[in-house]
Amino acid sequence: MDTYAMTQREIDAYRRFHHPNIIPLLDHQSKPHGNGKVVFMVFPVYRRGNLQDLVTHNRETGGKLEESFIIGVFRQLCEAVRFLHNYSGPLHASDLDTGDTPPERSGYAPVQATEEYAPSVMVPYAHRDIKLANVMLTDDGLSPVLMDFGSCLPARFTAHTRSDALRIQDDAAENCSMAYRAPELFDVQTGAEFDERTDVWSLGCLLYALAYSHTPFEDPSNTSILLAAINRKYTFPNPDPYSQRLTQLIDFMLEPDPKLRPSIDQVIALIDTQYP
Template sequence: MSVFKSAMGYFSSGGANGSNDNDFIGQFVEIGNMKLRVKKVIAEGGFAFVFVAQDVSTGTEYALKRLMAADEQANRNIIQEISILKKLSGHPNIIKYIAASFIDKSKTTHGMGEYLLLTDLCSGGSLMEALQNRGQAFPLQTILRVFYQTCRAVQHMHAQIPPIAHRDLKLENFLISNEGTIKLCDFGSATTDIYTPNPSWSANQRNMLEENLAQFTTPMYRAPEMLDTWDNRKIDHSVDIWALGCIIYTLCFMQHPFEDSAKLAILNGNYNLNPNDQRYKCFHDIITGCLTVNPEERLTINSVLERLAAIAESNNVNLKQPLKFERKKVEQSVATSSPGVFNFFGCPIVFSFK
């Protein structure tokens, strides 16, 4: 699960804790062969922040993610996140990897390893914010284009060898670029791991796996096989298909199919799909195909895309047409920290992510 929360409240309140106090804002950072000035916070969490950073030579703005690694497991998780993003980068519906740097905990003042990850900046906010700002469901043609692009990002992940599962697909993790494209972000939960519980597993093994999975997923989007391993169903990248079912349901009906994250409702695939709905009836088969309890019977990402193409053709919709969203302007105040040089405390170290 993402460690970040939306920064919309941050800007309206003047800061996460009621102030704009962040010692990183206004500093200069050297990463790769670029020198950037950190301008403002756009998301934050317990051990991570995302900033807008501007290249001092070109004026181009980027998203700069600063991550702290409190222990070796956190180190491994961050390295995996960056490595996966670097592997996936280049697809039009996935945020672009620019550079990454690392400093060992022995050279920091806070005693934790520190990573910087530089990506392109999507200034349009998230799909969740776009939906909230609109206040009502998107028209059919917009949902088609939005969901097509989200599925294209997932298809790219699932086409890797071995397939990569994102495990934290949700509206907040799909961003809107300046060009009106949807881009998937936050690969902190992504993995190639596959779990195959079987009757020989002990209760302790199952509890440990369920607890581990809970750390990397958002409750409302969690697939049934992740919640209860006693059915001995394989846990792999098909968990993303379940999450996609939650996403398209929310896009259509302005509410989540499992709003209260009720375990029994998820385990039984118990959600409300109005048979009299005519406006989005063309999506019903996709929703039910994604929200199928048995992962072996769930749609594949290619099957979802095939169905979307058929719906688009019958409705004369160009899936590749750029998206346009109306959104409220948010006043984003910039902290007035004194500028200084932050070059990993004078010890620049570049970590090579293979």
């Protein structure tokens, strides 16, 4: 898929997803540029920046976020992700166009061709690049706003062939930041199945980073992020400034086996149980 087509897919995503915790696209325009086109997109300005800015500031100043703030922001972010994962609506051709391969053979076609444009099809989407830098903070500093939908696609697909597996692996390497990437996306095997729970892994990494100012597998002793992730090789500070409820929530999401990893609904249910 060329750059213009990818940009158009991102615009389609902003048109599709309307939620208080998802950034709105205010306007867009394309103009001829050389042999192609250049696309301009207009978004709101968030003066507080993103969560990465907040974490970097705390790391430099030795500051620490209150657990109530962390959970309040994270709970809202989970609602934005749940909106994507539980999406029902039309499936657009741009979502299936992953290259020159026909959609039904690309490993990315989650529904039959006859259902592509059905208005009420359940089509879970995955953001696929959830990280601190892709979550803005509203000007009151209390609400997260998920952004950067350039890699957002229907979540459920299968690597039917070795070619599919390599394509999925390369796509993940390009679009999903390594420190937040689910382990099943590092070494994709033929026949592997994927769903929206790749985002849940990323959320676990984000929550850890929000609390401790670095992602769980950013440890000099971890020579391989993949091996560290598969073996759940991460630690919490001792003494830990946060409660056991927070560490349990992180552990819950950082399940290496995608079949055992919780859904976003289960994550939200645990938050509401742990933090009534």
